[in-house]
Amino acid sequence: MSDKLDTDSRSEQTGDEKQDTQEKEAVVPERTEEAKLKAKYPNLGQKPGGSDFLMKRLQKGQKYFDSGDYNMAKAKMKNKQLPSTGPDKNLVTGDHIPTPQDLPQRKSSLVTSKLAGPENHVDSMDAACGVQDHN
């Protein structure tokens, strides 16, 4: 207990010193973090803001489907069993022929947004709130 008190009072007295250390340490956190990252991923590119990372951003949403491959695959279906998609539907490898069924089906929302549902009016939280009828 008394040790704790001592520490507190010590840090007050040497407030300036502590601040200096903190300032020096403040410069370091990003470098420390960088070192951690490089330790985990030694192959990480030198220019993080460069081509690779930006290209990934530009290619968001890219899925691959080749109608030629699909039709060839359909024709060959009779003769041999084709490998089906693994757990990761997004991964298209050389062995796997993508088919329209593999592309994740995204249905549009037929359901109304819940924001438009019964509202939680702060002042009438006890009473039931009705859905707006003029929609």
Place this chain on the structure above:
Amino acid sequence: VGCPLGEEAVDWCLYQLNGAAQFEVSEADIISTVEFNHTGELLATGDKGGRVVIFQREPESKNEPYSQGEYNVYSTFQSHEPEFDYLKSLEIEEKINKIKWLPQQNAAHSLLSTNDKTIKLWKITERDKRPEGYNLKDEEGKLKDLSTVTSLQVPVLKPMDLMVEVTPRRIFANGHTYHVNSISVNSDCETYMSADDLRINLWHLAITDRSFNIVDIKPANMEDLTEVITASEFHPHHCNLFVYSSSKGSLRLCDMRASALCDKHSKLFEEPEDPSNRSFFSEIISSVSDVKFSHSGRYMLTRDYLTVKVWDLNMETKPIETYQVHDYLRSKLCSLYENDCIFDKFECAWNGSDSVIMTGAYNNFFRMFDRNTKRDVTLEASRESSKPRAILKPRRVCVGGKRRKDDISVDSLDFTKKILHTAWHPTENIIAIAATNNLYIFQDKVNSEMH
């Protein structure tokens, strides 16, 4: 511990909360944009499911003093649907990236909504009268037996329950190869711009089959790509000026009168980097996620991963003010890179008088900075900490050292609870905060009690 902001202390209290409870969240419900219209009477939200919900503020009523200022659902519609571009093998999300209101010019309201590829102009009209007394049709619209029609009558307009109709008036498609991140209506009210990662187009609101490219930063060789456009906005008063921000942290002010293609900027706003701070993360955290002109048009507000900065249009060398949003994340950058949070795009907002700026953070925290008093406050948008009409208690993140009661440590922050989208009413102290699938509306307690 309550930090007064502005000339009088602003006490924020929860006014309204919309949306389902946490355990019912589906991806489609995640709010992706929030925007007040020019008067603040309407508030629009867009979500990942491509839906738009418009709220309308209840006008003052002496009969129900507590319902003054409530934002009730006015209309909701499906703005965008998911698409698949077979030619490019590209999946196009229906998520609404941005909504911008057009200034109101007649009884109808109009807004632009955009997903990654297509911008749409929606017209919102009210119908409160209906013609009755047709000669050939009965009340249900069925054709009458002509033998029963013996006299001619003139249909009359009778009042009916208010019906809000939303129709798509224009669809601006095929203008963008890359993903649209911003739209901005020009002060001339006739044109608007849309920006994607590499290009900015100028459209006329009435013309959908043509757009004019005003910025193109696509390099001849894509291997040379070093920078993308992250946000852009027209100047609020000068119809010839616009700004766009980049992933390298720079802002470019362009003048459409200077040249047709604005690849060459009029002004370049860039803060020189401190070489001693340079690290692997430097460029990523300097990427500007949002840029907003002040209402006065004199300043610009930018948000990058760790700070918000105020820039004076007259000074290109550095921002005039820099505010730390969550500097304690500097020692977490490695894990934030691994879980992709370092790429989160936070927005920022000015209050009506340009004296206070606001931005979101993690753990459902949002921050406000008073430019005059230099005070800042951290508030939380959560069901647990928001009692009806109670004043929001400021939150504090502790970074080791002395820990006060109710402080939260950096390691306890929930990085899945991010407040990316916030909006401030154009004139009053009313803010809309999107916390994942929930919409919080906070008001200044004084404001809400005044009537």
